[in-house]
Amino acid sequence: MTNLEVASILERIADLLQLSEENPFKIRAYRNAARSICNLQSDLHELYEQQRLKEIPGVGKTVQAQIEEILTTGTSAFYQELTQKIPESILDMLAVPGLGPKTVIQLFNRLGIDNLDDLEAAARAGRLREIPGLGEKTEARVLEGIKLLRAASGKYSIGLALPLAEKLVHHLNKQLPGVQVQIVGSLRRGKPLVSDVDILAGCQDSSLVEAVLADYSGIDLREKQADRLAGYLAYGIPFEIILVRPREFHYHLFTSTGSKAHRVRILDALQTASPASFASEAQLYRHLHMAYIPPELREDRGEIDAARENRLPQLVELRDIKGDLHVHSNWSDGSCSLAELAEAARLCGFKYIAITDHSHSLPITGGLNPERLNLQTQLIEQLNRQQPGLHILRGIEVDILKDGSLDLSDKDLEQLDIVIASIHSYFRLNREDQTRRLLRAIENPHVDIIGHLTGRMLNKRSGYDFDLERILRAAAQNRKVLEINAHPSRLDIDEQVARRAVSLGIKIAINSDAHNLTEMDLLRYGVFNARRGWVEAADVINTWELKDILAYFQS
Numbered sequence: 001m002t003n004l005e006v007a008s009i010l011e012r013i014a015d016l017l018q019l020s021e022e023n024p025f026k027i028r029a030y031r032n033a034a035r036s037i038c039n040l041q042s043d044l045h046e047l048y049e050q051q052r053l054k055e056i057p058g059v060g061k062t063v064q065a066q067i068e069e070i071l072t073t074g075t076s077a078f079y080q081e082l083t084q085k086i087p088e089s090i091l092d093m094l095a096v097p098g099l100g101p102k103t104v105i106q107l108f109n110r111l112g113i114d115n116l117d118d119l120e121a122a123a124r125a126g127r128l129r130e131i132p133g134l135g136e137k138t139e140a141r142v143l144e145g146i147k148l149l150r151a152a153s154g155k156y157s158i159g160l161a162l163p164l165a166e167k168l169v170h171h172l173n174k175q176l177p178g179v180q181v182q183i184v185g186s187l188r189r190g191k192p193l194v195s196d197v198d199i200l201a202g203c204q205d206s207s208l209v210e211a212v213l214a215d216y217s218g219i220d221l222r223e224k225q226a227d228r229l230a231g232y233l234a235y236g237i238p239f240e241i242i243l244v245r246p247r248e249f250h251y252h253l254f255t256s257t258g259s260k261a262h263r264v265r266i267l268d269a270l271q272t273a274s275p276a277s278f279a280s281e282a283q284l285y286r287h288l289h290m291a292y293i294p295p296e297l298r299e300d301r302g303e304i305d306a307a308r309e310n311r312l313p314q315l316v317e318l319r320d321i322k323g324d325l326h327v328h329s330n331w332s333d334g335s336c337s338l339a340e341l342a343e344a345a346r347l348c349g350f351k352y353i354a355i356t357d358h359s360h361s362l363p364i365t366g367g368l369n370p371e372r373l374n375l376q377t378q379l380i381e382q383l384n385r386q387q388p389g390l391h392i393l394r395g396i397e398v399d400i401l402k403d404g405s406l407d408l409s410d411k412d413l414e415q416l417d418i419v420i421a422s423i424h425s426y427f428r429l430n431r432e433d434q435t436r437r438l439l440r441a442i443e444n445p446h447v448d449i450i451g452h453l454t455g456r457m458l459n460k461r462s463g464y465d466f467d468l469e470r471i472l473r474a475a476a477q478n479r480k481v482l483e484i485n486a487h488p489s490r491l492d493i494d495e496q497v498a499r500r501a502v503s504l505g506i507k508i509a510i511n512s513d514a515h516n517l518t519e520m521d522l523l524r525y526g527v528f529n530a531r532r533g534w535v536e537a538a539d540v541i542n543t544w545e546l547k548d549i550l551a552y553f554q555s
Helices: 003-019 024-038 044-049 061-073 077-085 088-095 101-111 116-124 136-151 158-175 206-213 246-257 260-270 281-287 303-308 338-347 370-386 431-443 468-477 495-503 517-532 546-554
Strands: 181-184 197-201 220-225 228-232 238-243 323-327 352-355 391-399 418-422 481-485 508-511
Touching: 003 024, 003 061, 003 077, 003 088, 003 101, 024 061, 024 517, 044 061, 061 077, 088 101, 088 116, 101 116, 116 136, 158 181, 158 197, 158 206, 158 238, 158 517, 181 246, 197 246, 206 220, 206 228, 206 238, 246 260, 246 281, 260 281, 260 303, 323 338, 323 391, 323 418, 323 508, 323 517, 338 352, 338 370, 338 517, 370 391, 431 468, 468 495, 481 495, 481 517, 495 508, 495 517, 508 517
Parallel strands: 197 238, 323 352, 352 391, 391 418, 481 508
Antiparallel strands: 181 197, 220 228, 228 238
């Protein structure tokens, strides 16, 4: 069992518990553990053998016992017991946008619907309206949601595909010293969703590479050709290893990175140049009198002309980030204490971190009411006095309510260093109402950052409907910062919105939205997204010194 397979079982246990209307704290325990394991750098089997599972953030005794059972048997008796009551196939229905756990369980109990095919057939036949509260609009949303899910089939998030690709590349580098090996394709360009993993190797001996793969776990090798090896990684993600002559490696590094539109234009300009002519990609671009174009920009969106005219942006890099401005603790739905988060931030080399737990309107998050928020800010002030070298910002992720008001009063918010306002409910408001809702939050003088603006969840739901240009202009006018939420299930705002925002003078915050220690590492995905949006370090507030951030908020 891989880490991701164990995390998947824990996540499904949480879903089944939610369908059973179990205690929210129990559900949260399984979700937190699954999130931690998804982003864990160590192998679970090694931690189990070393009796160190308890060190994983969010893993208590009960969940630890489940993990041990899954690792040793491949499943969990508790999980099997839950699936006896509720069919496992019903979990696929939870992925349909607009279908919550209560509706899904009603569909099962009253109509016997327990899979997507039956759900689609029932929606087309008008049967969903047999349940009180569901109508023609619900059926239309269900059909649209199923269409979205099926369109996303065969697309994998960068957060899933990139670690698997990096692990395979590390193995190849270790076993084939001197052979150049690199990730290419859409994954190298940092696309949020990819259809496969492409790896380039400067080696013409396919049998040598095949032998190295023979003892590599988690791989299913299906195709063996002189210049190509292909198969599947964990979760059925297709992979391909492209084998080229070592002296032509950098030429093929360019051609196999893409995008197709970018590649075609450059190759037209190269014409008869020999593939062996280039000792680097930079030399290839110099041959055409261009500045080097970073992979994330190679989408034929103006980067070629910009490279010719020497006006490419100096893209933000991960090393530019000085702190994380969106982190959750165990005061709401995170799994770690304030002190643990502060220590993790120090180890990351951060100068500051913002604790931004949820406000209290959503019970499932265990969010903060004014009294608990006040207690937390007092503890943060105490930690700041005791532990110099890292400044902990007193913050909140406050819910934007249906009418655009906030979940806490102005009096509560004005005491804080940082306020992130986010939508977590009422995704189906019409375009005008959703726009007015966001505008009201943007116009609140105590709001500093708008979190995950569009509400999209990759491969799960498209964003809610609102007038984006109107919102961006209001954010610019009110000097509001927009978040790139680095969690690979969100990456919201996307690169195109980020590029438009920066063109209007809007500042960006690249935040992890971490709910445990391992999720702080997700910042790199947010940086990918920013780079794809032509974002420079100066555009990102958490590349600034803390005093400059606070001055910006206060102004």
